[in-house]
Amino acid sequence: MNETAIRPGMDCVEIALGERSYQIHIGSGLIDTASSFHGLPAGRSALIVCNETVAPLYLHRLENALEVHHAVVHALVLPDGEAHKHWATLNLVFDKLLQHECDRKTVLYALGGGVVGDMTGFAAACYMRGVPFVQVPTTLLAQVDSSVGGKTGINHPLGKNMIGAFYQPLRVICDLDTLSTLPSKELSAGLAEVIKYGPIADMAFFEWIEDHVDALMARDKASLAFAVKRSCEIKAWVVSQDERESGLRAILNFGHTFGHAIEAGMGYGSWLHGEAVGCGMVMAGRLSLSLGLVDQAFVDRLASLVKKAGLPVVAPLLDTHDNVGRYMELMRVDKKAEGxxxxxxxxxxxxRARLQEVPDDLVAEVIRSSCASA
Amino acid sequence: MNETAIRPGMDCVEIALGERSYQIHIGSGLIDTASSFHGLPAGRSALIVCNETVAPLYLHRLENALEVHHAVVHALVLPDGEAHKHWATLNLVFDKLLQHECDRKTVLYALGGGVVGDMTGFAAACYMRGVPFVQVPTTLLAQVDSSVGGKTGINHPLGKNMIGAFYQPLRVICDLDTLSTLPSKELSAGLAEVIKYGPIADMAFFEWIEDHVDALMARDKASLAFAVKRSCEIKAWVVSQDERESGLRAILNFGHTFGHAIEAGMGYGSWLHGEAVGCGMVMAGRLSLSLGLVDQAFVDRLASLVKKAGLPVVAPLLDTHDNVGRYMELMRVDKKAEGxxxxxxxxxxxxRARLQEVPDDLVAEVIRSSCASA
Known part of the structure; x- marks a missing residue:
């Protein structure tokens, strides 16, 4: 399975998960090319799920490429944005699949960013208790993070990603050309997750990003190719060792506990996920400093790079009466809170990163020193 | 794991699924006994999900037994019936879990029939991408079929069980005492699934049921114990070989393709699942006859036993203008339709049973000869 034609100039990263192993293909012009999808299950029907922003740009091109593989290629265009990552939108996928009498061999393609990928993956996990799916991420964030590793799901009014499944795609197709149409804000949001891999796993990569952040912001294709590849390699290494996040995998959530609180507290969709993670990483860096694990110079370096990547480094005020309390409340319900x-x-x-319980007073101090006003 | 205190007089059936293996305990007085739950993960909190019919009878008893194992035992009472097996009801479980800040170690207990078990199992599969759960089935149907084997899910307006997951419980506790409060109609519905195991796997068991159908209808405890145990053994044998229904496991759906069409066509909740399966088995028996695989005597025997178990043997008219067409349409969308x-x-x-594509004209003839009027 997964026998593929590797194209010249295309990079390939393998996620080793036994019978659930798969490849990430990274290169230019992949969406348009039928051979990108060679070797995948060729069910009679396919459903491409995308959103209203991505559809005019890439839907027709992917449909063309898939016509070789499937007799019928359906498409569903969802509203765009994190605010729509909930049950009602997910159900549109099920409606479409059932209206077209799609069966267990129907292949789902997620064409878009993290929201489309998470929802399509979860729909694939649940439709008839599991159908095959392929990730075709069109944002930097999705290419370096959310489309790799099998985390799928939707939000609940009381918490982000609270309802979901671990469900691996059959392949991830990262077409770097799609990054040329990405709004600057979203490019920055993706860079947050790229930067993340440095402090947690590879300071040489962190230095490389420091040296290339301007090139990345200018969308230099070679720099983006390396950033995506190295990010996927690190994520692949982590996920291969801990698919279901019973230990090591949690380090990928560096900056995410603060970040999720910001996203939830501001209302989903107000801050981009990557923006919240960028700011959250700086906060988590300060927390590490307060525990004596890193020095001030490291925190300054991290904050400086986050800022250069166009991301916020000042945390928002979530509650004018009890800001610290509101942050704590939101973080406690976050999935990392156990017992x-x-x-x-x-x-x-x-x-190097690790999970650690931190006394409330240290956390409170970081929130106070990171927020716009207190 | 799963080390247990086997009680005197208790039967135990093992489902062998590698690291997902678990035991079915069958006996009297199990719900009230703390030791029934010995050896299961003792997370700080637990949530018992049951329905408004079962709650007054058994909820308090289970709560008492679980107090030894969990610091906090929450309970959620859902509306009763197949008509509520949909997203809105499932979401009540997520609401409850999040309102109480339940984490990844929270154990879910499904106390009730198939609907409660399917929804609770699916909630456990999806909450934070998977939390532990235990089945405590209180209907015969759930004890012999739905609580065993890991199929979980909810209905969609366009099809039954279309959204779900394969997710195994950590243990199944079949307390035979709960069958004493079961309405006769539901006892019969459970017997449909018991009868099913005969034609597909064990004609000696079929003969035993023929000999004991009156005792079973009279709720003779020893007869029920054997019926539950033998049913679970056969189901365990099938599921162990094909957990995700890629082949053999489909034989457990004998009578279900016709049955699901009846349920969907009449509106979920109008016919009990077991009633529809009872009638569906007779129809599938006739289909086997029309293919020359069994003789008329076998079909008569099957119909006679289904009838003695208090189940319908005449199929309902689903559409006065095009009854056959309506059946075919509903069956095509059913999950067994591929390509x-x-x-x-x-x-x-x-x-012995197998899966087979059957020409439409033979199916149409069976529908015509099985329906109330045509």
Missing amino acids: GAIRFVVIDGPG | GAIRFVVIDGPG
């Missing part, structure tokens, strides 16, 4: 205690991913010396 | 063709579980000689 009532809040655990954070902290940097255990630059290039 | 457009309808496959049926047929009896390949008494005691």
